[in-house]
Amino acid sequence: MNRTVVVLADDLFWKTKIEHAARSAQAPPSSSRAVRLVKAAEAGKTALVLIDLAIRKDPFPAIAALKKSAKTKGIHVVGWYEHVRKDLEKKGTEAGCDELMPRSTFSQRLADLIMTYALPGATRTEEEEKELPEE
Numbered sequence: 141m142n143r144t145v146v147v148l149a150d151d152l153f154w155k156t157k158i159e160h161a162a163r164s165a166q167a168p169p170s171s172s173r174a175v176r177l178v179k180a181a182e183a184g185k186t187a188l189v190l191i192d193l194a195i196r197k198d199p200f201p202a203i204a205a206l207k208k209s210a211k212t213k214g215i216h217v218v219g220w221y222e223h224v225r226k227d228l229e230k231k232g233t234e235a236g237c238d239e240l241m242p243r244s245t246f247s248q249r250l251a252d253l254i255m256t257y258a259l260p261g262a263t264r265t266e267e268e269e270k271e272l273p274e275e
Contacts, residue, residue, distance in 0.1 A: 143187035143258045146170050146180050148202070150195045158190055161250050167258030177202040181212045188257035191237070193221040193228040200235040207236035216257050220246035 145162040147169055149155045155171060162169035167187075172180035174197045181189055189206065191199050203219070206212050216238050221228040223242035232240045241249065 143185040144168050144170050144183075145254060145258050146172050146177070146186050146189045147191075148172050148174060148177060148189070148195065148199060149192040151192060154192055157247075158250065161254050162258065165251070165254045165259050167254055173197065174199050174202040178205050178209050178212055181206055181215055182209070186212070186215050188253065189215055189217045190253075191217065191219045193219045193232050193240075194225065200231050203232070203235035203237060218246070218253060 145158070145167050147155060147158050147162075149158070149171075159169040159171075170180055170183070170186075174195070177189070177199075180186075191203065193199060199219075203217060206215065206217060217236065218239045218241070219228075219232040219237040220241050220243050221232070223244065229240050
């Protein structure tokens with residue numbers, strides 16, 4: 141059963157990276173804005189919400205509303221931030237994010253997060269790099 145991944149990000153690089161990872165896992169991605177986050181999460185079978193905590197529009201009231209809604213409080217919310225912005229980490233905790241991580245960690249864990257929440261029971265396999273033949 142494929143589930144939706146809702147993305148709240150301004151940065152085109154991150155939106156594209158997340159959407160590609162979600163599509164690779166056959167989990168349809170859905171972009172949202174902070175003011176529509178709860179409605180976006182209620183639509184479909186949302187399993188995961190990924191939020192860039194440094195977006196222009198303050199995401200923290202939307203996160204709090206998502207966690208207060210009876211329909212969406214069980215959805216796993218992951219927030220990421222620049223490692224020097226510990227203030228965003230604190231605000232994310234207060235708003236109700238289930239996981240918070242610096243961008244570098246988020247980038248490394250993105251595929252696993254999507255597999256864990258959007259495709260429960262699936263396993264990720266990695267192929268070993270083939271060595272080039274010697275000349």
